[in-house]
Amino acid sequence: MKNYMQSANDYYRHFIQPKDFVEFYSGFFLSEGLFKISIEENCSWLLQIICFQSKTSETELFEFWTLQRKEGLEYVLQC
Secondary structure (H helix, E strand, C coil), rough: CCCCCHHHHHCCCCCCCCCCCEEECCCCEEEEHHHHHHCCCCCCCHHHHHHHCCCCCCCCCCCCCEEEHHHHHEEECCC
């Protein structure tokens, strides 16, 4: 069972390198670790936002995103 006082970095430490991939939506694949975390944390909505944004490059296979808290409940999601 998850300890909610434990750091998420510590809790998910075992997902250090993508091994297997899971189809998230048609044409979108996530690492198995990211997929499991999204289910456990109930944040598939965030992954949907990322998947359906216009791609920054048609030639790049990977994109790197950051989610950063600004203040209170205000966040910035950036590719």
